[in-house]
Amino acid sequence: MSRQAHGLRAWLLQRFSAAYLVVFLGYLGLHFGTVPDLDYAAWRSWLADPLVNLTTGLFVLSLLVHAWVGIRDVIMDYVAHSGLRVTLFALVALTLAGCGLWTLRLLFLAVLV
Amino acid sequence: MSRAAPRPRFLNLLLIRMPVGALTSLGHRVSGILLFLALPLAAFLLDLSLQGPEGFERAGQLLRSPLLRAVEILFVWSLVHHLLAGIRFLLIDIDIGVEKMPARHSALLVNLAAPVLTALLLWWFW
Numbered sequence: 592m593s594r595q596a597h598g599l600r601a602w603l604l605q606r607f608s609a610a611y612l613v614v615f616l617g618y619l620g621l622h623f624g625t626v627p628d629l630d631y632a633a634w635r636s637w638l639a640d641p642l643v644n645l646t647t648g649l650f651v652l653s654l655l656v657h658a659w660v661g662i663r664d665v666i667m668d669y670v671a672h673s674g675l676r677v678t679l680f681a682l683v684a685l686t687l688a689g690c691g692l693w694t695l696r697l698l699f700l701a702v703l704v
Numbered sequence: 705m706s707r708a709a710p711r712p713r714f715l716n717l718l719l720i721r722m723p724v725g726a727l728t729s730l731g732h733r734v735s736g737i738l739l740f741l742a743l744p745l746a747a748f749l750l751d752l753s754l755q756g757p758e759g760f761e762r763a764g765q766l767l768r769s770p771l772l773r774a775v776e777i778l779f780v781w782s783l784v785h786h787l788l789a790g791i792r793f794l795l796i797d798i799d800i801g802v803e804k805m806p807a808r809h810s811a812l813l814v815n816l817a818a819p820v821l822t823a824l825l826l827w828w829f830w
Contacts, residue, residue: 606794606797609790609794610794613787613790613791616783616787623829624828624829630757630760631753631756631757631760631761634753634754634760635754638754654743658736658739658740658743661736661740662736662737662740665733665736665737683740686740686743686744687743689744690743690744690746690747693747693751694747694750697747697750697751697754700754701754
């Protein structure tokens with residue numbers, strides 16, 4: 592795949608993930624903006640709902656993709672030193688993978704119990 | 705012919721006079737980085753909130769603590785600015801608001817609407 596096609600793919604991924612993030616955040620805002628006094632049981636059963644669980648999982652994946660492309664672009668723009676650049680790429684990738692696995696595991700467990 | 709001299713670089717952000725769209729764009733980047741940095745905290749709070757009623761209560765207490773309230777102001781502004789500026793960029797992608805004056809107006813609108821919406825959201829959710 593050529594460099595240009597690579598850039599195009601990142602550009603497209605950024606926009607498709609953005610669209611999903613906006614829609615899901617809108618849903619979150621409407622849902623939690625109108626729930627009076629959320630308690631543990633309601634919070635838990637909301638996350639255990641299969642549709643909510645699945646769409647939240649998709650939200651996490653979209654967020655990982657979106658954050659990776661965005662932060663990668665910022666690093667490529669401002670960090671010229673290649674050693675530092677690779678180190679930062681690794682730190683960001685590790686952070687995203689860690690947060691992603693952590694969150695997806697929580698979602699998975701929430702649907703089991 | 706001799707080689708051209710290296711291009712001058714002038715990247716002192718405090719001295720560059722930025723048009724309003726540049727501020728929107730810079731804000732989009734800064735807010736994106738802040739949102740990324742908030743991810744571990746968000747994952748931690750989600751984890752805590754799912755550890756039984758006590759954990760849920762504890763997460764709520766943390767969210768109401770002064771330190772996290774300060775973080776939340778920054779977080780909500782970042783989210784709102786990033787969203788609005790992002791939607792503006794998507795519209796520009798499909799040729800809406802590309803001309804100079806509409807682009808300036810939409811940039812100003814984003815820059816001003818973000819703090820206003822942040823205040824409204826915090827007023828509603830706190």
